[in-house]
Amino acid sequence: MVDPRTSVINERLSRITRIIAVSSGKGGVGKSMVATALALTLARSSCSVGLFDLDFTGPSTHIILGARKVQPKEERGIIPPTVDGLKYMSLVYYVGDNPAPLRGVDVSNALIELLAVTQWGTLDFLVIDMPPGIGDAVLDLVRLIKRIEFLIVTTPSMLAFETVKKQVELLSELNMPIIGLVENMKMDKENGVDAATKKLGLRYLGAIPFDPKVEEAIGKGTKLLSTAVGVGLKEIARKFISKQKREL
Amino acid sequence: MHEWALAEAILKSAEEVAEKEKLKEITEVTIRIGELQQVERPILRFAISQMKPPLLKHTKFRILTAKSKLRCRVCGTVWHFDSKSVDKETAEAIHFVPEVAHSYIKCPKCGSPDFEITIGRGVWLENVKGAKQ
Numbered sequence: 001m002v003d004p005r006t007s008v009i010n011e012r013l014s015r016i017t018r019i020i021a022v023s024s025g026k027g028g029v030g031k032s033m034v035a036t037a038l039a040l041t042l043a044r045s046s047c048s049v050g051l052f053d054l055d056f057t058g059p060s061t062h063i064i065l066g067a068r069k070v071q072p073k074e075e076r077g078i079i080p081p082t083v084d085g086l087k088y089m090s091l092v093y094y095v096g097d098n099p100a101p102l103r104g105v106d107v108s109n110a111l112i113e114l115l116a117v118t119q120w121g122t123l124d125f126l127v128i129d130m131p132p133g134i135g136d137a138v139l140d141l142v143r144l145i146k147r148i149e150f151l152i153v154t155t156p157s158m159l160a161f162e163t164v165k166k167q168v169e170l171l172s173e174l175n176m177p178i179i180g181l182v183e184n185m186k187m188d189k190e191n192g193v194d195a196a197t198k199k200l201g202l203r204y205l206g207a208i209p210f211d212p213k214v215e216e217a218i219g220k221g222t223k224l225l226s227t228a229v230g231v232g233l234k235e236i237a238r239k240f241i242s243k244q245k246r247e248l
Numbered sequence: 249m250h251e252w253a254l255a256e257a258i259l260k261s262a263e264e265v266a267e268k269e270k271l272k273e274i275t276e277v278t279i280r281i282g283e284l285q286q287v288e289r290p291i292l293r294f295a296i297s298q299m300k301p302p303l304l305k306h307t308k309f310r311i312l313t314a315k316s317k318l319r320c321r322v323c324g325t326v327w328h329f330d331s332k333s334v335d336k337e338t339a340e341a342i343h344f345v346p347e348v349a350h351s352y353i354k355c356p357k358c359g360s361p362d363f364e365i366t367i368g369r370g371v372w373l374e375n376v377k378g379a380k381q
Contacts, residue, residue: 001280002373004261008253011260077253078344091348094341098351101361109369110347117253117344 005116009144012077012115015122016050018241019145020179024153025163027058027132030184030229031153033214035129036064037233038151040221042241043085047124050080052114053090054141055131056100056107062092066219077119084221089118104136111140125241133163134170142174149177151240152202153184156191168200179240180205184229205239208232250344251288254371255295259304261373266303271378276308278375282368283316284329284346286339316368320355327356329368346370 013019022035032055039051053061061067070081071093080089091100091110102110120126128148131137141148150171154160164181171178180203183193187210197204211228224230262277281287289311296309316329329349331339338352346369350361 002261002265002376004254004257004371004373007261007264008257011256074250076256077250091345094345094348095351099361100348100351102347102350103362106347106350106365110345113345113347116257117250119253 003112005112006144009112009115010146012118012120013126013145013147016120016126017124019126019128019148020151021128021130021138021141021148022151022153023130023138023167024132024160025134025165025167026154026160029132029153029155029160030208031132032060032129033064033224033229034151034153034182034184034208034233035127036061036221037224037229038237039086039125039127040084040225041230041233041237042125042127044225048087048122049085050087050089050120050123050126052118052126052128053088053092054111054128054137056091056102056110056137057131059090059092061129062088062090064218064224065221072118075119077117078114079119079121087120087123089114107131107136108140111137112144115144134167138170142171142176149179151179151205152181154181154193155185156183156188156193161193161196164197165200168202178202182233182236183207185210203239205236206232208236251291252295252299254285254287255292255299258371258373259296259300262307262376263301263303265373265376266378269376269378270381271303271376272381274304274307274376274378276310276375276377277304277373278310278312280312280314280372280374282314282346282365282370284342284349284365284369285371286331286343287371312374314367314372317366318349318353318368319364319366320358320360321362321364322360323355323358325355325357326366329353 024031043049053059067083072078080087181197186207194204209228217223
């Protein structure tokens with residue numbers, strides 16, 4: 001028996017220039033905030049951008065974006081609605097406020113289903129908000145999307161950085177390109193994350209200082225971009241999209 | 249899965265099988281569809297007829313349904329999904345992504361959402377018949 005869904009996934013993504021998976025080894029590092037702010041930053045710079053929330057069991061990008069009363073359209077698949085300038089896709093359209101208690105095999109199936117039916121069209125960037133860790137979603141994306149690149153988010157905590165090492169090791173074994181590392185919620189001036197990142201052979205893209213105003217910006221995309229996350233991401237994005245035709 | 253997207257996936261996948269098996273034409277394709285997908289067969293058939301490539305021009309498509317079977321991981325109860333037991337909006341959500349059943353359906357005996365969809369999700373190419381080159 002053959003699962004036909006996987007045959008169309010790369011076709012669905014064929015008109016997307018870059019696919020960036022924002023991931024972290026540990027939860028709570030601000031990955032969803034970084035993914036959303038990155039997508040908004042790129043979209044505000046005349047790029048066409050999609051945001052795909054793959055954190056099925058703990059989705060939060062819809063809250064960060066303030067996405068309400070929007071639903072995908074059916075047209076030879078699913079067409080994501082536009083939210084704050086982004087083509088936005090999430091499992092929350094189908095589960096609402098209910099919990100989604102999914103085991104690994106269910107995560108894989110839901111992921112394949114959404115990748116197979118979502119019609120993204122032409123995009124400069126698709127930003128994917130990954131679930132934390134190196135579980136099913138990471139392994140499935142690596143298996144299914146040949147052109148995926150990873151952007152790793154950590155905090156200054158050594159607990160978070162420890163998991164980065166494992167993540168980098170796994171992605172390197174799988175020959176996956178890693179754009180670099182973003183240090184989020186930085187409070188001290190020097191903590192060694194920069195040097196430790198370089199020691200891993202990774203590019204240290206920059207630090208985003210801890211900003212209490214981020215909490216007030218939840219649900220307001222434009223306000224988020226005026227916080228340290230938005231300002232920091234704009235600077236960071238410049239570093240890895242320099243090869244793109246469009247300039248930030 | 250939406251019927252048109254599903255049809256596209258089926259046709260592309262059948263072509264891949266034909267290429268792998270070195271078939272010059274495909275005479276019959278058997279598709280098995282999980283009950284949870286709640287696929288509208290007439291739409292699926294129409295979509296297939298509209299999109300089929302030359303290799304599948306004279307292909308007979310057999311569409312079978314896999315009746316659902318859910319098994320509770322906590323108490324072991326086995327039951328089957330009845331789309332009439334949920335409201336229209338929920339049935340629609342399950343139609344698009346069958347795994348979201350875990351957000352709406354509970355074990356009829358113990359109430360746990362921790363169940364396994366043993367049969368009845370997904371779309372499968374069960375058989376592709378054709379003439380070799």
